[in-house]
Amino acid sequence: MNEYFKKIIYFAKPYKSYAYLNVFFNILYALFSALSFVALIPMLTVLFDTKKGITEKPVYEGITSITSYFENYMSYFITTNSQQYGAQNTLLVMVAVIITLFLLKNLFNYWAMYFITFLRNGVLKDIRNAMYKKSIDLPLSFFSEKRKGDVISRITADVLEIQHSFLSILEVLVREPLTIIFTIIAMFMISTKLTIFVFIFIPIAGLVISLAGKTLKKSSQKASEEQGYFLSLIEESLSGLKVIKSFNAEAKFNKKFQGSTEEFYHLNNKILNRQNLSSPLSEFLGIVTIAVLLIFGGHMVLNEGSLSGPAFISYLGMAYNILTPAKAMSKASYSLKRGNAAAERVLEILEERNPITSPAQAIKKEHFDDKITIENINFKYENELILKDFSLTVPKGKTVALVGQSGSGKSTLANLLTRFWDINAGAIKIDNEDIRNLDLHSLRSLIGLVTQDSILFNDSIKANMLIGKEDATDEEIIAALKVANAYEFVQDFPQGIETNIGDSGSKLSGGQKQRLSIARAVLKNPPIMVLDEATSALDTESEKLVQDALENMMKNRTSLVIAHRLSTIQNADLIVVMQKGQIVEQGTHEELMQRNGTYTKLVSLQSFE
CATH class of the missing domain: 1.20.1560.10 (ABC transporter type 1, transmembrane domain)
Known part of the structure; x- marks a missing residue:
């Protein structure tokens, strides 16, 4: 046959x-x-x-x-x-x-x-x-x-x-x-x-x-x-x-x-x-x-x-x-x-083999207790090496920002932490446990992700929010929208949170879409936040509103922030400057400015004092 x-x-x-x-x-x-x-x-x-x-x-x-x-x-x-x-x-x-x-x-x-x-x-x-x-x-x-x-x-x-x-x-x-x-x-x-x-x-x-x-x-x-x-x-x-x-x-x-x-x-x-x-x-x-x-x-x-x-x-x-x-x-x-x-x-x-799956004896991790450790990792797309011997420690409750030119490997790091891709060498650990040993569902439950491109679905505001937390009440949704300074425009809609936002959120402005994405991550309430240029699509007024909300949300929370606008990460506990997949500088905003190195050049290029 x-x-x-x-x-x-x-x-x-x-x-x-x-x-x-x-x-x-x-x-x-x-x-x-x-x-x-x-x-x-x-x-x-x-x-x-x-x-x-x-x-x-x-x-x-x-x-x-x-x-x-x-x-x-x-x-x-x-x-x-x-x-x-x-x-x-x-x-x-x-x-x-x-x-x-x-x-x-x-x-x-x-x-x-x-x-x-x-x-x-x-x-x-x-x-x-x-x-x-x-x-x-x-x-x-x-x-x-x-x-x-x-x-x-x-x-x-x-x-x-x-x-x-x-x-x-x-x-x-x-x-x-x-x-x-x-x-x-x-x-x-x-x-x-x-x-x-x-x-x-x-x-x-x-x-x-x-x-x-x-x-x-x-x-x-x-x-x-x-x-x-x-x-x-x-x-x-x-x-x-x-x-x-x-x-x-x-x-x-x-x-x-x-x-x-x-x-x-x-x-x-x-x-x-x-x-x-x-x-x-x-x-x-x-x-x-x-x-x-x-x-x-x-x-x-x-x-x-x-x-x-x-x-x-x-x-x-x-x-x-x-x-x-x-x-x-x-x-x-x-x-x-x-x-x-x-x-x-x-x-x-x-019959396509999926290389990124939970192992047979996967560990289900419910809490984040200590730190994220990135140990000498290498990663490449096909033959092009993106990250080379990259190491970094992110202690619990701290905000670490990654900055650098486009193509330096910042967003790649966020994709590796969430296991959208797997590293070629080295290890990424959460509380000294290799993320490849963790149950994939439980790993991603620990992480909230806000991407540069606001990915929304052709459904109501409420339905888009419930992706963050399936059993959330209307009160919890509204509270999360308020944290992200999004409720001010949502309440103006005749149908409120039941309003359909169109294909990919086409009925909303760029800033509104981004604030809604942030609100969704807030509703999920994970111990680790990954913000991949989360404020890049916002105008100056919206950026200030969302930045205040993000700073409130990131208090006592572990955050990995990938930033293009350097004005948004000056209060980070650690700023890591990347170039061609490697760390060239790291420290606080004040420390890096005093060194007058790569970070200072990036700041001056953005006319930021």
Whole structure:
């Protein structure tokens, strides 16, 4: 069985009861599908009266003579019933039997489809959930290499393709082969010689269909990748709409997007035309088989007399009945090739190894008691070394500020402390315990993070605040907003904390967004605060308000402050000046100013005295 299909079908385990019911009703459907055509023989016999009547009830003599027994028993039933009630009455009985058989066949088909629907949609839901969970569990480094739009494409389009391709195979996996098997058994019962003749053409038809779908997987994979690319363009364009408009770059981005959709258009045409070929091709080959069958079978009826007219007409119906499941199976073969490409892209995410996880015997740390120690750490992005033999101690209750030019490694240090990335060498310890030994959830519970970019969600102010503390009351939320000097603008909204702030907080100003981010961290109330240029987006008035709030919040709290505006960290207990991933100076504001070194130059550049 296909390796991707095996992995995807694993998601069907919770829904196996639906699978069993589907199989059960498919067996009944296949059986009654064959029986409904077999039942045509006695009806046609009544109409054409081609068989000599049998008045004595036949005796069953074993499986080897089941065909003749069945024929004789039908003849016996028709003869006796016609003699007793008349031919018209017998015909009505046979029509009623056929209607009943076809009704049952279609009812069983409905029930089989009914139960497989729960399985298909359940698997679709579970794969999407697993994809989303894995996507938010994966480290940030994964998304620095992958386009976000490509990941979105995999969660949406590729997962849907799996449902349309792989999971549609489940519908034909039992029903169509069984329909063919039961029909073939009935065909053998009518004429072994004719059935063997028919089967000469089936391998030829299968080979032709297989050759037609050979290149489908490769084309499908290219189409999925192209779809991921143009979804990325959409995501990037909407995020950077201000830049595109301000630089009059609409035409450039439009050209790039149209080029991608043009490529997707050609690939999709190629795939669908190849897929559409399967149905007419299999039907044409089937009709050719039927035509040859008419010649060979007609010879058996007209010249040899080894086959009755009614039996041959029913036989033709059965032969044509094989075409529908055969067509469905050839379409499933094409779908499998498309599904392979989609499943490969989905499984690439699901099977991606996450290097940043809690260890097997993780330590759950509830409190912070002593100090943060950074011991001779090295860290690099790919081949570029960002931090080199970096060491620092942050005692409990102290505020340590990191300053330096862009690219000196300040923000990297914040990302390493929260284990968004892992160091290459050395150790980061909290209370002398390596953070790599700590439970990841408990480590991040100890740390409050306010980033340079205010990351807010398209929801209410309250919902954004509750990310900091799920069970917070409205009073606690308002108190946190007051600490961050954010309540003054929140209370002006007609709906207060229930106000929706738009996509990425688009309804708020930069300063309002930043104060809301700080309020969220205040509500979390962690023992360690990491402020990554937290006041960079604020105007002078807002900066003063937030700076006062931050200073109140950081009292008796351990804080690591990454600062661009040096005016915000002059009261820090320790200022660490960084350059190219190393410490060049450290001390208090007054001490560093007296040295007249790198820090003094940074201060003078900002015209700060």
